[in-house]
Amino acid sequence: MTQDMGVFKGGVAVITGAGSGIGEGLARLAARQGMRVVLADVAMERAESVAEEIRSAGAEALAVHTDVSEPEALDRLAAVTHETFGDVTLLVNNAGIETLGFCWELPAAVWEKTLNINIHGAIHGVRAFAPRMLEAGKRAWIANTTSIGGLGMMPIQTSYVLSKHAILSFSECLYLEMQVKKAPIQVSAILPGPVATRIFEDSKTGEDPVNAHHREIMRNMLKADGISGYEAAERILPQLAEGKFWVSTHPEITAEFAANRAQHLSSQADPTLPPEVLAGLGVG
Ligand SMILES: NC(=O)c1ccc[n+]([C@@H]2O[C@H](COP(=O)([O-])OP(=O)(O)OC[C@H]3O[C@@H](n4cnc5c(N)ncnc54)[C@H](O)[C@@H]3O)[C@@H](O)[C@H]2O)c1
Numbered sequence: 001m002t003q004d005m006g007v008f009k010g011g012v013a014v015i016t017g018a019g020s021g022i023g024e025g026l027a028r029l030a031a032r033q034g035m036r037v038v039l040a041d042v043a044m045e046r047a048e049s050v051a052e053e054i055r056s057a058g059a060e061a062l063a064v065h066t067d068v069s070e071p072e073a074l075d076r077l078a079a080v081t082h083e084t085f086g087d088v089t090l091l092v093n094n095a096g097i098e099t100l101g102f103c104w105e106l107p108a109a110v111w112e113k114t115l116n117i118n119i120h121g122a123i124h125g126v127r128a129f130a131p132r133m134l135e136a137g138k139r140a141w142i143a144n145t146t147s148i149g150g151l152g153m154m155p156i157q158t159s160y161v162l163s164k165h166a167i168l169s170f171s172e173c174l175y176l177e178m179q180v181k182k183a184p185i186q187v188s189a190i191l192p193g194p195v196a197t198r199i200f201e202d203s204k205t206g207e208d209p210v211n212a213h214h215r216e217i218m219r220n221m222l223k224a225d226g227i228s229g230y231e232a233a234e235r236i237l238p239q240l241a242e243g244k245f246w247v248s249t250h251p252e253i254t255a256e257f258a259a260n261r262a263q264h265l266s267s268q269a270d271p272t273l274p275p276e277v278l279a280g281l282g283v284g
Helices: 003-008 021-032 044-056 071-085 108-136 158-180 209-225 229-242 251-267 275-280
Strands: 012-016 036-041 061-065 090-093 140-145 185-191 246-248
Touching: 003 229, 012 021, 012 071, 012 108, 021 036, 021 044, 021 090, 021 229, 036 044, 036 071, 044 061, 061 071, 071 108, 090 108, 108 140, 108 158, 108 185, 140 158, 140 229, 158 185, 185 229, 229 246, 246 251
Parallel strands: 012 036, 012 090, 036 061, 090 140, 140 185, 185 246
Antiparallel strands: none
């Protein structure tokens, strides 16, 4: 076990979207650090199969069917976790989906689904878990998965990008609320760079062919340049243990996006993208 992550040993981790990708990697790595792990996902078959593998390796794991877009499902998850394993040490609000399409084109139900999973999933995760964590008064962690996209802008991914900006803002304010309460709860924002997961396999696209083209570009980029979900977890978990707010899988990309964002805001420039990205979108 990496010494850095010793603070998690014997604790309880709850990870949403743990049936695949980054969440799966975090669940496997948390179990290897000696944590008991709750894997929450809508894809129960995948979550149960990961939980089974974790149990076969000698750790404790429980898969719980949870649709994070439903606030009551997160209440049930918190209750089941507490009954089964007791106080929560690490909550990672990680479940998220990609949706591609011009924003006027996406059906209302697709907008609702995207925002309910990506934004309300994390909000209600905190609402459901934080009271017991505060009451326990123990050192604990809440991490919300946003994205380097939470520092940027991207047409066609408008619904996703705005949800990631929202999660970054939510995490910043939540961090300060824990300070106000003098709570021993570390809040972190996880900003992954490219990770080769199924996120674009499962994504929905609007009708316009530009959307499908953009999805292909993103899918191929993750396949070619993405690290694995487990590698991402190996980069994320030590930074959480260290108590960092800004948690990156690719610190250099995060720094570049943050610098661009700061520059864009301080100069109050019109929204823009690098020419090669615009060309990929068929602009210019
Ligand atoms: N892959 C990347 O390059 C990347 C980059 C930046 C941010 N992220 C973020 O990382 C997080 C994890 O994504 P990933 O890339 O591992 O994707 P993934 O698709 O491989 O895994 C996401 C998991 O969430 C689950 N899920 C979907 N809807 C759900 C719901 N309503 N309730 C519960 N679970 C649900 C899926 O079944 C899946 O198992 C997301 O928040 C994503 O936005 C990913």
